[in-house]
Amino acid sequence: MSDRRWTYARRSSQVACLAIFLWLFLQTEYRGIDELPYPVSLLFRLDPLAALADFLAPGPFGWALLWPALLVLLLTALFGRFFCGWVCPLGTTLDGCGRLVGRGRRPFSPGWRRVKYSLLVLLIGAALFGVQLLGLFDPLAIFLRSLTLALYPAYNLALNGLFDFFYQQPVPLLSPLVNDAYPLFRDHLMAFYQPVFTLGLFTLLVFLGIVLLEKVEQRFWCKNLCPLGALLGLCSRYALVQRTPQTLCADCRQCDSLCRSGAVRDGRHRRSECLLCMDCVGFCPEERVRFGLRPGGNGPGVDLSRRGLLTAFASGVILAPAVRIGPVTAEQNPYLLRPPGAVAEAEFLQRCVRCAECMKVCIGRALHPAFLDAGPVGLWTPLLVPRIGYCEYNCTLCGQVCPTGAIERLDLPRKQKAVIGLAVFDKNRCLPFAKSTECLVCEEHCPTGEKAIVFEEREVLVDGELRRLKFPRVVDRLCIGCGICETVCPLEGASAIRVINEGESRRPRPLAAGDGYG
């Protein structure tokens, strides 16, 4: 069929997959049921890079969560990089945005193709030696992170601004209409609270950067930089789906200039670069191009030299200890708090693929992406920032969505015992201590059945007058560091009670040495 039917089929698949992922994204929220009813993190359970991160992290492989990713690898081995052309939501976004920003057709040096393989090998090398940075470059993580931290908040800001305007300015006819539509939007199409994230703008700039690369060359990211594309390319070298003709035809050569993935090079079609977009079936003037199942065939390999491969791997191996030269961040930064159920920090950094699912789902708006707070390799990992939001006592959502087990899935009784940190008073600012006035808002909100914040009544001399006051105190044994006290502290600016990571459940206890004695 030398028509555009394949192209339409591919486009439909792209749109459908994008729609499914966007719908799952909207479902990544508490909607009255404690257990999320849909596999909202499906995107990452399909993600071979997430599987790779999990595989390289300590502990057994998470088969239960990540088997779909292995299925994707298997299907890629059989059919080639269909994922990139037909499924990947970042690829679809780039194809869609390309029309908006304008597509560059600058012939870019083919040497750039190698960058993605080098990057993948480098990342694997680093991960083997304990520094996992796959998530930073994982296209699916980039997609969901941009959506969660930047695009969705911006969308909500815009809509909220619109609804606020018509609420405050009664425009005849229009205002009642818009006001009536508000509940529907608020309950189904918008976030319950306006999402606010610490790295929103930075994440947006990275995303825009990748989109703008379309101006340089169509699918620049996918062709040259994407490590997932590289991994799938490696798997598809012996794919059964093959294109005929396998070489450029002497009388035409259109494939050379029109192919979006630049799969035809040096006159030959490369399965490892082909995204199976099927455009060439449509544009071939002679209607020669066919894709069909054909085992075997000796296509050209991935153009990565042994030297390049070794250099990349060695760089990764060197990078791993290099970025860990400094002191352990968790011990330096007492405010480095992780979600409940997070595994020990070293393993956490190896498992977390920075997908931002936990930040999206967090009902208390407590989780925010780290910049350098968690050390040089902790970029975009989730931090609990209690002044912005707290960990809801009866909620287990972040553990439910984490695709790689960086946040363990805890049942409610275990989660309510998981210690995130310890609340500590700043008596220089806390009202009863500093200003001799009543407060106890922290005690009121403390959620543990037997409160972890208690109070003692004492008489104090204020301006020569005895006053009876209630002084709050934290009971270390009961505090789980949920941070609601820090969120609700009525002082302006910094809270007078702050959660530090002392005593967190996940911290490995040193068996000996390093305690300062002997």
Add this chain to the structure above:
Amino acid sequence: MKTFDRRSLIRTTLQAAVVTAATGGLPVLDLLAMPAAAAELPPLAVRQGKEVDRLVRETIAALGGMGRFVKSGETVVVKPNIGWDRTVEQAANTHPQVVATLAELCLEAGAAKVKIFDRTCNDPRRCYTQSGVREAIERLDDRRVSLEHMDRRAYREMAIKGGKAFQNWEFYLPAIEADRYINVPIAKHHSISELTLAMKNTMGVIGGNRGRMHSEIAESLADINSVIHSDLTVIDATRILLANGPQGGRLEDVRTLDTLIASPDIVAADAYAATLFGLKPEQVPTIVAGARRGLGVMDLSRVRMV
């Protein structure tokens, strides 16, 4: 809503300050408490029963029926305490059946609309669900009754005439604008205000940084209750929380009393509820402030038990 220019606001504030200073300086002759004392004795109904729906109906009937408070075609706000992500047994939120039956009674009295909402402390979605109120209201299946999340846009800063702790605060417009306001708290222990009852429940319809009120909780609560008038107060004491309030969480802190208290006088209702905890009304500063500020009667010998 009445608007103030700066001049009149300053004048009102100064007048209020003078009155406040004058009354505060004369503890024997409490001017503000006098009108309440002069009025006819407020009725107070207390009933007991295991079956919540019947209990509510009996208690309201004792006051002369919902028709005494709600007229045909009116918009009624039923304001429960559903501030916490806790279950019914944990006794941190108003019993859902109390809320649902009151809504039904309002409809039976001819209410055009019954709105139920609370500015919660935990996540509102979780509180509405976990408290059981969402399910109870959905079971009513009546379009005139709605359980709504607070609309963040609907808070307005308003002057508190004669306010002692605050001269102005943000209030929730749907609560201000409703024809009737029914205050439906649960009786609980609370460490800063001793107890949290009806006057404290009004904190669920104000905006702003509510924690600031804790420094002068009694006068603050009297302030906001002078703006939000409760036409009817129904205190849920089917089970009460004796310790670790107001959020609770431990069943050993809960005591079942199967009791409901109702009165058009918010202070009288709170005063009676205090006795369930073995406290005298004058031991609860909020109740004392409410009585002194003329919001109602705290002397239980001056109420008419019906």
